[in-house]
Amino acid sequence: LTLSGNSSGLHVVHIAAEMAPVAKVGGLADVVAGLGKALQTKGHLVEIILPKYDCMQLDQITNLKVLDVVIKSYFDGNLFSNNVWTGTVEGLPVYFIEPQHPSKFFWRAQYYGEHDDFKRYSYFSRAALELLYQSGKKIDIIHCHDWQTAFVAPLYWDIYATRGFNSARICFTCHNFEYQGTAPAPDLSYCGLDVERLDRADRMQDNAHGRINVAKGGIVYSNIVTTGGHGLQDTLKMHSRKFVGILNGIDTETWNPSTDRFLAVQYSATDLQGKAANKTFLRKQLGLNTEDTSQPLVACITRLVPQKGLHLIRHAIYKTAELGGQFVLLGSSPVPHIQREFEGVADQLQKNNNIRIILKYDEALSHCIYAASDMFIIPSMFEPCGLTQMIAMRYGSVPIVRKTGGLSDSVFDFDDEKIPVELRNGFTFARTDEQDLSSCLERAFSYYSRKPMVWKQLVQKDMQIDFGWDSPASQYEDLYQSAVAQARGVT
Ligand code: ADP
Structure with missing residues (x-):
């Protein structure tokens, strides 16, 4: 040999x-x-x-x-x-x-x-x-x-x-x-x-x-x-x-807001105008209310399976509406009763111009949602690694995640003083009940509306983190x- x-x-x-x-x-x-x-x-x-x-x-x-x-x-x-x-x-x-x-x-x-x-x-x-x-x-x-x-x-x-x-x-x-x-x-x-x-x-x-x-x-x-x-x-x-x-x-070639061919406008951390343009475009495309430009857009893109924290996803939709934000869910379920349950929620909220629930798998739309959203919610019960939090950050959508598995290895709370400031890149909560998620969302909304410059810096920081292979x-x-x-x- x-x-x-x-x-x-x-x-x-x-x-x-x-x-x-x-x-x-x-x-x-x-x-x-x-x-x-x-x-x-x-x-x-x-x-x-x-x-x-x-x-x-x-x-x-x-x-x-x-x-x-x-x-x-x-x-x-x-x-x-x-x-x-x-x-x-x-x-x-x-x-x-x-x-x-x-x-x-x-x-x-x-x-x-x-x-x-x-x-x-x-x-x-x-x-x-x-x-x-x-x-x-x-x-x-x-x-x-x-x-x-x-x-x-x-x-x-x-x-x-x-x-x-x-x-x-x-x-x-x-x-x-x-x-x-x-x-x-x-x-x-x-x-x-x-x-x-x-x-x-x-x-x-x-x-x-x-x-x-x-x-x-x-x-x-x-x-x-x-x-x-x-x-x-x-x-x-x-x-x-x-x-x-x-x-x-x-894959930083597939997931790159400055070259992404699915987006209405390409953008980067130093040019966030383009991100705003994608938000306007998506709101129009989905028939969301476009009058109030100060509303944050919260997104969730997921397989709808119990692992992903279905009750918390549902709660996040209502809580976002209550806080005056907008919510887009892109999800599909391999489990018929879960798919039906979310079809029920979608029917119920059909006339609400601040919420869109899209129950299918759609690669192109997923890119547009990452780009358009301000916040990205991942309330998983467990998560071996998770990719959507990394994609969201690359597109300047601040992750709001439950502290579990790969999510707690990659998202660090903006207010957690035990974590070095430079690592803090999102918002996290620990428990699986609705209350913990609610207060986490409230904190994120509060930064978004009261401290726009701090928010902008957070967005720019997230976009520059190296999540490449x-x-x-x-x-x-x-x-x-x-x-x-x-x-x-x-x-
Ligand atoms: P999992 O492997 O458990 O589904 P990950 O976070 O590791 O979760 O990866 C999910 C991937 O699938 C991401 O690329 C996400 O954008 C994509 N995805 C999930 N649901 C949809 C959907 N309905 N339409 C388009 N892409 C989706």
Whole structure:
């Protein structure tokens, strides 16, 4: 074995269920694209493998074409063909796997929330590895994300490494331990994993429910694990040597108010006129009252799921109206009763010219709302990292957040004297009751209306904070390098 001693570029493959902007549901998509781009900029060869969803944004892919080869992969006792498409997304080479399986796994007109998600993603994980195996590439790092592709870790070590495809080390990032991918143990065998071997407390058996837990398998079978929590603490503790918490970044090219093509007017920290113009434009576009220019615009852009603090989001809408502000909610829910509940709130407030509730996923509108808003509310019950607070700050919308997880690592209260002044960048509250949020909003409103110069400086400061991927990507790079070095026996 010859080793190249220096830290030359690595070959990194991300296997994921989402990537911005082609297939985005939430923050996972932003991370795959943002981290991938940052690693590519640092000189690594980065490739991405995604399912070929029927509902993808095809216009975001350049040079999309189907390869001549068909990859056959195992599922539930049979081999199935997969068409493999290639294309470029955000400058990154992407492979899209299109299974020729009668269940039409990725022809469902939505990304998640299907009754057979466990099967869909175990199929995809196996097919993605099969593609890499058959390509004969010598890959250094396979990076899988969330439970949907955590199958990759045990599949790699139990099935592929023994076939000589063993150059890679596995990195597993769990963006949200709320979703762990559990199922009855026998379901693990669909993708070819050995249930008897893996249904054990120290392997893939769920720590509480006697089911099989794929996120746990990701932790146990990976060389590197990043971020964490939620019921798997014991497993994480056991594997703490390989476990690291890294705060995500945001893609500062996609999220840049001075070049953002979705905005009515581009702007920067030194030219806030443009931000005001976006506010006027959005208020008109959404039919909000435009007479009173002193009203602050409060925004919330989120998946509507319990994690995000639904009762507090609802409360923030009413409280903002009571304080004389305006509120825009852009949200969509994968949970039908939650979607209906917010449709009810929207109906009730339809005639209120200070409130707009828009219940859909809309990338372009999200950019306009970040730019137009003065304040951005994130009252999450828990938040593994959270990206919207960082995007909001970059667009000069001051975050008002509940102190939890990644939110308390990135937002520091303007009035908290225990925190150095230069770090104070927003407003925070601790409790999950309405009262704590109300007083936090009142404090923010008070600065906004009584101390406009202080507010303006806060906006400018927030816009200049560096939330880019450069530093988090360097941390990933170090982890990758040391896992690779360890594998080659040079540490
Ligand atoms: P999560 O991953 O839990 O959804 P994050 O804060 O990490 O939360 O990431 C959310 C991402 O999804 C952000 O880029 C945000 O702008 C985007 N987003 C959420 N809901 C919507 C929506 N309804 N329309 C457009 N973008 C949305």
